[in-house]
Amino acid sequence: MGGSLTERLQALAGRELTAETWAQDAVNQPMIRHWAEAMGDRNPIHLDEDAARAAGRDGVVAPATMLQAWTMRGYAATVAGGPASPAAAELAALLEEGGLTSVVATDSELEFARELRLGDRISVTETVESVSPEKRTALGTGHFVTTVKTYRDQDGEVVGTQRWRLLRFRPERPAAPGTAEQPEPTAGTEAEPAAQAEPAVQPEPAEKPRPLRPRPATNRDNAFWFEACLEHRLLIQRCTACGTLRHPPGPCCGVCRSFDWDTVEASGRGEVYSFVVNHHPRVPAFDYPLVVAVVELAEGTRLIANLVDVEPDRIRIGMPVVLEWIDADPQLSLPAFRPAGTEKN
């Protein structure tokens, strides 16, 4: 088959990825009850016949966002995989050919045509809507692949659609063997914001999650600092007796020996005091080359942090930098710095 990879990918638009697939169970009260409980959805129209009628329905209706749940294949079948359609196989081959082995779900749009009632039988088909031209993103170079799932009832009427957009990309740098690239929220300048992807509906085999960054060893002397980081506040410990700022923090003031302290929030402005560019060894939790700097804050204390959005060979000692945040994982946010004047809005 001729044409560039982009042309061949874009030629898939309109092709059917998943042929009509029927839900294993009709819309039913037990599944709705479990869903509503798990989601904390207390709307009585999903659980109580009278309440539903009082609200103008003919009876209990399923939660709208449960649409995609009805046609899920279940855990075992998802893990085991199954035969792919010709278009799906073609897409997989093209992605592999282009080295577009990494994936991140960027967003999903749902439209609902009508509410589902007990006894409805639902089917789904999935087609390729579009493939973008090649895009360079902070994660890597690749294509946004948009697919549309169309949900129908037993009469063939459309009850809802789901537009699903994935970035399929070549990682910026090769990942260590056995690890998957995972986006770092602050790393993306061009990448569209990553929506909350629901792994159960992601049409990809589960990839091994990226190892987490090393955990800080927290205790009564330093936990406050890391907790504030989760709120994106960079704190500096201050002796309340003599006013001396200190970092790394400790229980006692080395200047006046007071055990009393509070904190001040750093302005977030500083300059590069020294820095290193790490190449080896490559630890899977990080991208390399990895820049780590000692930053001297405007307040006078120094701290170690990553520099982001700057080419290593443009970094200079004395370069002004401003605070940024890395949300490494739900338990760990860390300060980082970018060159002053390149702040994101």
Add this chain to the structure above:
Amino acid sequence: MASSPTSPLSGAAAIVGIGATEFSKDSGRSELQLACEAVLAALDDAGIGPEEVDGLTTFTMEGNPEIAVARSCGIGELSFFSRVGYGGGAACATVQQAAMAVATGAAQVVVCYRAFNERSGERFGTGMQDRPMASTADRAQYSWFTPFGLLTPAQWVAMFARRYMHRYGATGDDFGRVAVVARKHAANNPAAWFHGRPITLEDHRNSRWIAEPLRLLDCCQETDGGQALVVVSAERARDLRHKPAIVRAAAQGSGEDQQMMTSYYRPDITGIPEMGLVGRQLYAQSGLTPNDVQAAVLYDHFTPLVLPQLEELGFCKPGEAKDFIADGHLELGGRLPSNTHGGQIGEAYLHGVNGIAEGVRLIRGTSYNQPEDVHNVLVTAGTAVPTSALILGAE
């Protein structure tokens, strides 16, 4: 100009035996076996039986307990045992501990040892990436750098090196010259891992980045092996088979605002103040000056920190070490022939203890790269951590 020693420690004890295993990348034996082989070899060199040993010293990041070494080597009762903290910075402190024990009568024969499989076993250079975390202050200090990916000794040292280059205009070549001299000396030392394999400055320039500004050839090796030293009183030393290496001075130092490998919060980070503190003590204890020192063994886990050692110890002024080295003063025939065994870059990385053994050989006159007229040798321990050093001298 030398004056009288001021410390009762100066001249009280001597190193009378040195012993090591081969230095390899895969010893094929347990770490305890390496320790026993080294201890017994050092005792054999001294001509002292294991049953006479009543003291053992080592330092942290050592996997072999003193009691296991004593039991395995048939040493019997111990009246003195000491394990100094902070890893490689404590290498020379083991001799200080031994000398103090001998000087006070706490022990008569003390063996200092280091043995490990740091290449074939748990690799040392990988740093903190997968070490378990706990909430002790000892572990909590790592919280300020490991989450950011600043994980390995090379990376920690690179931060100092960058600032030193910025302040004094030193270049990668200035670091490279340290490695070239070490490998030149190692090439002539049959015990060295890099025996017969010298490098050029061009090789250094072409070696890959590890942690900029450090290249591969700025880094020492990881070694499997063991090294031990035997310390007795200077008086007893006179009756033994080798020319004794008298402990003229032995000192430890921890600087103000000291951190483990990351003392980045001091007003200036281009010096090694803890080494300055050690140097002042060495000269005060012994009554010697830098001019009385003819050779040195300078801890070279990474080349950049050799430069400020020369400055802190008074061999040149701050910022001038690069010129001192470029002028060839670390080589045979230079002002201060250094790391004549090949250093840890060229011989082996026994966390400094093999360097102390080379200091003993320099006093004995048996180095494979022996300079002429060596009366006093200065030996340093690990830098960027609380550290220690010795001056060994001839009778």
